[in-house]
Amino acid sequence: MELHNYGIVPRDSLPKSNRTSQTSLGLVSTISFPVIVSTADAMLKSSGVTLVGFEKIGSGHCTAIVRGATAEVRIAVQAGIEHAKREGQLLSSLVIPRPFPNLEVIFPIGSHLLDDLRHPSRSRHSSQALGLLETRGFPAIVGAADAMLKSADVELTGYETIGDGLCTVIIRGRVAEVAMALQVGMAEARRIGELIAVTVVTRPLEDLERCLPLASCLIEEEPQPLLLPIQVKELEKELIELPELGRLRLPGREE
The missing domain is CATH 3.30.70.1710 (BMC (bacterial microcompartment) domain)
Known part of the structure:
Protein backbone atom coordinates (compact mmCIF):
# COMPACT_ATOMS: atom_id res chain seq x y z
CA MET A 1 0.00 0.00 0.00
CA PRO A 10 6.89 5.10 5.13
CA ARG A 11 9.23 4.38 8.03
CA ASP A 12 11.19 1.71 6.12
CA SER A 13 11.83 4.06 3.17
CA LEU A 14 13.77 6.54 5.32
CA PRO A 15 17.54 6.05 5.58
CA HIS A 119 21.18 33.08 5.17
CA PRO A 120 22.67 31.04 8.03
CA SER A 121 23.93 34.08 9.95
CA ARG A 122 21.89 35.40 12.87
CA SER A 123 19.30 37.98 11.84
CA ARG A 124 19.96 41.62 12.61
CA HIS A 125 18.19 43.93 15.02
CA SER A 126 15.85 46.54 13.59
CA SER A 127 16.39 50.17 14.52
CA GLN A 128 12.64 50.68 14.95
CA ALA A 129 10.15 49.34 17.46
CA LEU A 130 6.96 47.32 17.03
CA GLY A 131 3.74 48.12 18.84
CA LEU A 132 0.86 45.63 19.16
CA LEU A 133 -2.55 46.47 20.56
CA GLU A 134 -5.23 43.82 21.01
CA THR A 135 -8.95 44.37 21.53
CA ARG A 136 -12.07 42.27 21.59
CA GLY A 137 -14.18 43.40 18.67
CA PHE A 138 -13.31 44.78 15.24
CA PRO A 139 -14.69 48.35 15.64
CA ALA A 140 -12.44 48.90 18.66
CA ILE A 141 -9.30 47.88 16.76
CA VAL A 142 -10.14 50.05 13.75
CA GLY A 143 -10.85 53.06 15.96
CA ALA A 144 -7.67 52.51 17.95
CA ALA A 145 -5.60 52.19 14.77
CA ASP A 146 -7.02 55.44 13.38
CA ALA A 147 -6.32 57.28 16.64
CA MET A 148 -2.74 55.98 16.78
CA LEU A 149 -1.95 57.03 13.22
CA LYS A 150 -3.29 60.54 13.88
CA SER A 151 -1.40 60.97 17.15
CA ALA A 152 2.16 59.96 16.25
CA ASP A 153 4.55 59.33 13.38
CA VAL A 154 3.98 55.56 13.09
CA GLU A 155 3.18 53.18 10.25
CA LEU A 156 0.35 50.68 10.32
CA THR A 157 1.84 47.43 8.98
CA GLY A 158 -0.93 44.87 9.47
CA TYR A 159 -3.43 43.22 11.77
CA GLU A 160 -4.16 39.73 13.08
CA THR A 161 -7.29 37.90 14.24
CA ILE A 162 -7.02 34.80 16.45
CA GLY A 163 -10.62 33.91 17.24
CA ASP A 164 -12.86 34.61 20.23
CA GLY A 165 -13.30 38.17 18.91
CA LEU A 166 -9.63 39.04 19.51
CA CYS A 167 -8.02 41.42 17.01
CA THR A 168 -4.49 42.84 17.07
CA VAL A 169 -3.19 45.83 15.17
CA ILE A 170 0.56 46.20 14.49
CA ILE A 171 2.37 49.53 14.14
CA ARG A 172 6.01 50.38 13.59
CA GLY A 173 8.19 53.43 14.24
CA ARG A 174 10.64 54.96 16.67
CA VAL A 175 10.27 53.80 20.27
CA ALA A 176 8.99 57.15 21.55
CA GLU A 177 6.48 57.46 18.71
CA VAL A 178 5.21 53.91 19.18
CA ALA A 179 4.79 54.44 22.93
CA MET A 180 2.86 57.67 22.36
CA ALA A 181 0.62 56.06 19.75
CA LEU A 182 -0.17 53.10 22.01
CA GLN A 183 -1.21 55.39 24.86
CA VAL A 184 -3.75 57.07 22.58
CA GLY A 185 -4.84 53.75 21.09
CA MET A 186 -5.45 52.21 24.51
CA ALA A 187 -7.74 55.08 25.52
CA GLU A 188 -9.69 54.85 22.26
CA ALA A 189 -9.99 51.06 22.49
CA ARG A 190 -11.41 51.31 26.01
CA ARG A 191 -13.88 53.96 24.87
CA ILE A 192 -15.20 51.83 22.00
CA GLY A 193 -14.89 48.29 23.31
CA GLU A 194 -12.61 46.06 25.38
CA LEU A 195 -8.84 46.41 25.57
CA ILE A 196 -7.09 43.03 26.01
CA ALA A 197 -3.30 43.45 25.70
CA VAL A 198 -0.60 45.91 24.63
CA THR A 199 3.03 45.11 23.80
CA VAL A 200 6.07 47.10 22.67
CA VAL A 201 8.96 45.18 21.10
CA THR A 202 12.12 47.29 20.96
CA ARG A 203 14.75 46.46 18.34
CA PRO A 204 13.03 43.30 17.04
CA LEU A 205 15.08 40.75 15.15
CA GLU A 206 14.41 40.38 11.43
CA ASP A 207 13.54 36.76 12.18
CA LEU A 208 10.55 37.96 14.21
CA GLU A 209 9.39 40.55 11.71
CA ARG A 210 9.35 38.01 8.87
CA CYS A 211 6.73 35.98 10.76
CA LEU A 212 4.36 38.89 11.40
CA PRO A 213 1.46 39.73 9.07
CA LEU A 214 2.24 42.49 6.57
CA ALA A 215 -0.36 44.51 4.68
CA SER A 216 -0.41 43.65 0.98
CA CYS A 217 -0.07 47.32 0.04
CA LEU A 218 3.36 47.41 1.75
CA ILE A 219 4.75 44.41 -0.12
CA GLU A 220 6.89 45.53 -3.04
CA GLU A 221 6.15 43.58 -6.14
CA GLU A 222 9.17 41.99 -7.72
CA PRO A 223 9.78 43.03 -11.31
CA GLN A 224 8.57 40.37 -13.68
CA PRO A 225 10.86 39.20 -16.49
CA LEU A 226 10.01 40.28 -20.00
CA LEU A 227 8.35 37.39 -21.80
CA LEU A 228 9.53 36.98 -25.36
CA PRO A 229 7.79 34.76 -27.90
CA ILE A 230 9.41 31.36 -28.19
CA GLN A 231 8.62 30.98 -31.88
CA VAL A 232 8.97 33.88 -34.28
CA LYS A 233 6.95 33.54 -37.44
CA GLU A 234 9.03 34.53 -40.43
CA LEU A 235 7.38 36.38 -43.25
CA GLU A 236 7.35 34.54 -46.54
CA LYS A 237 9.76 35.99 -49.07
CA GLU A 238 8.28 37.29 -52.28
CA LEU A 239 9.70 35.83 -55.47
CA ILE A 240 10.85 38.30 -58.15
CA GLU A 241 10.42 37.17 -61.71
CA LEU A 242 13.61 37.64 -63.75
CA PRO A 243 13.66 37.95 -67.56
CA GLU A 244 14.99 35.03 -69.57
CA LEU A 245 18.69 35.31 -70.27
CA GLY A 246 18.22 34.57 -73.92
CA ARG A 247 16.11 37.66 -74.43
CA LEU A 248 18.50 40.05 -72.78
CA ARG A 249 20.25 42.45 -75.18
CA LEU A 250 23.94 42.51 -74.37
CA PRO A 251 26.09 45.59 -75.25
CA GLY A 252 28.04 45.26 -78.56
CA ARG A 253 25.93 42.37 -79.73
CA GLU A 254 23.72 42.71 -82.73
CA GLU A 255 20.47 40.96 -83.16
Whole structure:
Protein backbone atom coordinates (compact mmCIF):
# COMPACT_ATOMS: atom_id res chain seq x y z
CA MET A 1 0.00 0.00 0.00
CA GLU A 2 1.37 3.40 -0.97
CA LEU A 3 1.73 5.73 2.01
CA HIS A 4 3.21 8.72 0.22
CA ASN A 5 -0.14 10.49 -0.21
CA TYR A 6 -0.98 13.36 2.14
CA GLY A 7 2.65 13.72 3.20
CA ILE A 8 2.90 10.33 4.93
CA VAL A 9 6.40 8.88 4.70
CA PRO A 10 6.89 5.10 5.13
CA ARG A 11 9.23 4.38 8.03
CA ASP A 12 11.19 1.71 6.12
CA SER A 13 11.83 4.06 3.17
CA LEU A 14 13.77 6.54 5.32
CA PRO A 15 17.54 6.05 5.58
CA LYS A 16 18.65 5.39 9.15
CA SER A 17 20.80 8.54 9.12
CA ASN A 18 17.81 10.70 8.14
CA ARG A 19 15.11 9.22 10.36
CA THR A 20 15.67 11.89 13.00
CA SER A 21 16.49 15.55 12.52
CA GLN A 22 19.69 17.05 13.85
CA THR A 23 17.77 19.97 15.39
CA SER A 24 15.15 20.25 18.11
CA LEU A 25 11.78 21.98 18.21
CA GLY A 26 10.49 24.25 20.95
CA LEU A 27 6.86 25.35 21.38
CA VAL A 28 5.36 27.85 23.82
CA SER A 29 1.61 28.54 23.81
CA THR A 30 -0.27 31.54 25.20
CA ILE A 31 -3.59 33.33 24.90
CA SER A 32 -3.27 36.72 23.12
CA PHE A 33 -1.29 37.54 19.99
CA PRO A 34 0.73 40.47 21.43
CA VAL A 35 1.85 38.22 24.28
CA ILE A 36 3.00 35.44 21.96
CA VAL A 37 4.94 37.97 19.85
CA SER A 38 6.74 39.37 22.90
CA THR A 39 7.29 35.79 24.11
CA ALA A 40 8.88 34.88 20.77
CA ASP A 41 11.04 38.01 20.99
CA ALA A 42 12.30 36.90 24.42
CA MET A 43 13.02 33.41 23.07
CA LEU A 44 14.98 34.72 20.08
CA LYS A 45 17.07 37.11 22.14
CA SER A 46 17.90 34.49 24.78
CA SER A 47 19.66 31.99 22.48
CA GLY A 48 20.58 31.18 18.89
CA VAL A 49 17.29 29.67 17.70
CA THR A 50 15.27 30.24 14.55
CA LEU A 51 11.62 31.29 14.69
CA VAL A 52 9.64 28.94 12.45
CA GLY A 53 6.43 30.92 12.89
CA PHE A 54 3.19 31.28 14.83
CA GLU A 55 0.34 28.78 14.87
CA LYS A 56 -3.17 30.06 15.71
CA ILE A 57 -5.88 27.48 16.40
CA GLY A 58 -8.74 29.74 17.48
CA SER A 59 -10.21 30.91 20.80
CA GLY A 60 -7.16 33.12 21.23
CA HIS A 61 -4.68 30.23 21.46
CA CYS A 62 -1.34 31.06 19.83
CA THR A 63 1.90 29.08 19.72
CA ALA A 64 5.41 30.27 18.91
CA ILE A 65 7.58 27.58 17.29
CA VAL A 66 11.38 27.73 17.29
CA ARG A 67 14.07 25.31 16.26
CA GLY A 68 17.80 24.89 16.71
CA ALA A 69 20.33 22.91 18.73
CA THR A 70 18.75 21.11 21.69
CA ALA A 71 20.55 23.17 24.32
CA GLU A 72 19.64 26.43 22.59
CA VAL A 73 16.00 25.39 22.24
CA ARG A 74 15.74 24.49 25.93
CA ILE A 75 17.15 27.90 26.91
CA ALA A 76 14.74 29.67 24.54
CA VAL A 77 11.69 27.75 25.75
CA GLN A 78 12.56 28.47 29.38
CA ALA A 79 12.88 32.17 28.57
CA GLY A 80 9.52 32.04 26.80
CA ILE A 81 7.88 30.30 29.75
CA GLU A 82 9.15 32.90 32.21
CA HIS A 83 8.01 35.78 29.99
CA ALA A 84 4.54 34.30 29.41
CA LYS A 85 4.14 33.64 33.16
CA ARG A 86 4.95 37.27 33.92
CA GLU A 87 2.20 38.25 31.49
CA GLY A 88 -0.16 35.73 33.10
CA GLN A 89 -0.91 34.06 29.76
CA LEU A 90 1.10 30.82 29.68
CA LEU A 91 -0.85 27.78 28.45
CA SER A 92 1.75 25.10 27.73
CA SER A 93 5.26 24.43 26.44
CA LEU A 94 7.15 21.60 24.78
CA VAL A 95 10.65 20.64 23.64
CA ILE A 96 11.05 17.87 21.03
CA PRO A 97 14.63 16.69 20.51
CA ARG A 98 15.35 15.33 17.02
CA PRO A 99 11.77 15.32 15.64
CA PHE A 100 10.86 12.54 13.21
CA PRO A 101 10.70 13.80 9.58
CA ASN A 102 7.06 12.69 9.18
CA LEU A 103 6.15 15.11 12.01
CA GLU A 104 7.65 18.03 10.14
CA VAL A 105 5.89 17.08 6.92
CA ILE A 106 2.41 17.08 8.45
CA PHE A 107 2.56 19.91 10.98
CA PRO A 108 3.42 23.50 9.92
CA ILE A 109 6.84 23.39 11.56
CA GLY A 110 9.07 23.09 8.52
CA SER A 111 8.30 26.39 6.81
CA HIS A 112 10.64 29.40 6.84
CA LEU A 113 13.66 27.09 6.82
CA LEU A 114 14.77 27.68 3.22
CA ASP A 115 15.52 31.33 3.97
CA ASP A 116 17.46 30.25 7.04
CA LEU A 117 19.55 27.86 4.96
CA ARG A 118 20.29 30.59 2.41
CA HIS A 119 21.18 33.08 5.17
CA PRO A 120 22.67 31.04 8.03
CA SER A 121 23.93 34.08 9.95
CA ARG A 122 21.89 35.40 12.87
CA SER A 123 19.30 37.98 11.84
CA ARG A 124 19.96 41.62 12.61
CA HIS A 125 18.19 43.93 15.02
CA SER A 126 15.85 46.54 13.59
CA SER A 127 16.39 50.17 14.52
CA GLN A 128 12.64 50.68 14.95
CA ALA A 129 10.15 49.34 17.46
CA LEU A 130 6.96 47.32 17.03
CA GLY A 131 3.74 48.12 18.84
CA LEU A 132 0.86 45.63 19.16
CA LEU A 133 -2.55 46.47 20.56
CA GLU A 134 -5.23 43.82 21.01
CA THR A 135 -8.95 44.37 21.53
CA ARG A 136 -12.07 42.27 21.59
CA GLY A 137 -14.18 43.40 18.67
CA PHE A 138 -13.31 44.78 15.24
CA PRO A 139 -14.69 48.35 15.64
CA ALA A 140 -12.44 48.90 18.66
CA ILE A 141 -9.30 47.88 16.76
CA VAL A 142 -10.14 50.05 13.75
CA GLY A 143 -10.85 53.06 15.96
CA ALA A 144 -7.67 52.51 17.95
CA ALA A 145 -5.60 52.19 14.77
CA ASP A 146 -7.02 55.44 13.38
CA ALA A 147 -6.32 57.28 16.64
CA MET A 148 -2.74 55.98 16.78
CA LEU A 149 -1.95 57.03 13.22
CA LYS A 150 -3.29 60.54 13.88
CA SER A 151 -1.40 60.97 17.15
CA ALA A 152 2.16 59.96 16.25
CA ASP A 153 4.55 59.33 13.38
CA VAL A 154 3.98 55.56 13.09
CA GLU A 155 3.18 53.18 10.25
CA LEU A 156 0.35 50.68 10.32
CA THR A 157 1.84 47.43 8.98
CA GLY A 158 -0.93 44.87 9.47
CA TYR A 159 -3.43 43.22 11.77
CA GLU A 160 -4.16 39.73 13.08
CA THR A 161 -7.29 37.90 14.24
CA ILE A 162 -7.02 34.80 16.45
CA GLY A 163 -10.62 33.91 17.24
CA ASP A 164 -12.86 34.61 20.23
CA GLY A 165 -13.30 38.17 18.91
CA LEU A 166 -9.63 39.04 19.51
CA CYS A 167 -8.02 41.42 17.01
CA THR A 168 -4.49 42.84 17.07
CA VAL A 169 -3.19 45.83 15.17
CA ILE A 170 0.56 46.20 14.49
CA ILE A 171 2.37 49.53 14.14
CA ARG A 172 6.01 50.38 13.59
CA GLY A 173 8.19 53.43 14.24
CA ARG A 174 10.64 54.96 16.67
CA VAL A 175 10.27 53.80 20.27
CA ALA A 176 8.99 57.15 21.55
CA GLU A 177 6.48 57.46 18.71
CA VAL A 178 5.21 53.91 19.18
CA ALA A 179 4.79 54.44 22.93
CA MET A 180 2.86 57.67 22.36
CA ALA A 181 0.62 56.06 19.75
CA LEU A 182 -0.17 53.10 22.01
CA GLN A 183 -1.21 55.39 24.86
CA VAL A 184 -3.75 57.07 22.58
CA GLY A 185 -4.84 53.75 21.09
CA MET A 186 -5.45 52.21 24.51
CA ALA A 187 -7.74 55.08 25.52
CA GLU A 188 -9.69 54.85 22.26
CA ALA A 189 -9.99 51.06 22.49
CA ARG A 190 -11.41 51.31 26.01
CA ARG A 191 -13.88 53.96 24.87
CA ILE A 192 -15.20 51.83 22.00
CA GLY A 193 -14.89 48.29 23.31
CA GLU A 194 -12.61 46.06 25.38
CA LEU A 195 -8.84 46.41 25.57
CA ILE A 196 -7.09 43.03 26.01
CA ALA A 197 -3.30 43.45 25.70
CA VAL A 198 -0.60 45.91 24.63
CA THR A 199 3.03 45.11 23.80
CA VAL A 200 6.07 47.10 22.67
CA VAL A 201 8.96 45.18 21.10
CA THR A 202 12.12 47.29 20.96
CA ARG A 203 14.75 46.46 18.34
CA PRO A 204 13.03 43.30 17.04
CA LEU A 205 15.08 40.75 15.15
CA GLU A 206 14.41 40.38 11.43
CA ASP A 207 13.54 36.76 12.18
CA LEU A 208 10.55 37.96 14.21
CA GLU A 209 9.39 40.55 11.71
CA ARG A 210 9.35 38.01 8.87
CA CYS A 211 6.73 35.98 10.76
CA LEU A 212 4.36 38.89 11.40
CA PRO A 213 1.46 39.73 9.07
CA LEU A 214 2.24 42.49 6.57
CA ALA A 215 -0.36 44.51 4.68
CA SER A 216 -0.41 43.65 0.98
CA CYS A 217 -0.07 47.32 0.04
CA LEU A 218 3.36 47.41 1.75
CA ILE A 219 4.75 44.41 -0.12
CA GLU A 220 6.89 45.53 -3.04
CA GLU A 221 6.15 43.58 -6.14
CA GLU A 222 9.17 41.99 -7.72
CA PRO A 223 9.78 43.03 -11.31
CA GLN A 224 8.57 40.37 -13.68
CA PRO A 225 10.86 39.20 -16.49
CA LEU A 226 10.01 40.28 -20.00
CA LEU A 227 8.35 37.39 -21.80
CA LEU A 228 9.53 36.98 -25.36
CA PRO A 229 7.79 34.76 -27.90
CA ILE A 230 9.41 31.36 -28.19
CA GLN A 231 8.62 30.98 -31.88
CA VAL A 232 8.97 33.88 -34.28
CA LYS A 233 6.95 33.54 -37.44
CA GLU A 234 9.03 34.53 -40.43
CA LEU A 235 7.38 36.38 -43.25
CA GLU A 236 7.35 34.54 -46.54
CA LYS A 237 9.76 35.99 -49.07
CA GLU A 238 8.28 37.29 -52.28
CA LEU A 239 9.70 35.83 -55.47
CA ILE A 240 10.85 38.30 -58.15
CA GLU A 241 10.42 37.17 -61.71
CA LEU A 242 13.61 37.64 -63.75
CA PRO A 243 13.66 37.95 -67.56
CA GLU A 244 14.99 35.03 -69.57
CA LEU A 245 18.69 35.31 -70.27
CA GLY A 246 18.22 34.57 -73.92
CA ARG A 247 16.11 37.66 -74.43
CA LEU A 248 18.50 40.05 -72.78
CA ARG A 249 20.25 42.45 -75.18
CA LEU A 250 23.94 42.51 -74.37
CA PRO A 251 26.09 45.59 -75.25
CA GLY A 252 28.04 45.26 -78.56
CA ARG A 253 25.93 42.37 -79.73
CA GLU A 254 23.72 42.71 -82.73
CA GLU A 255 20.47 40.96 -83.16
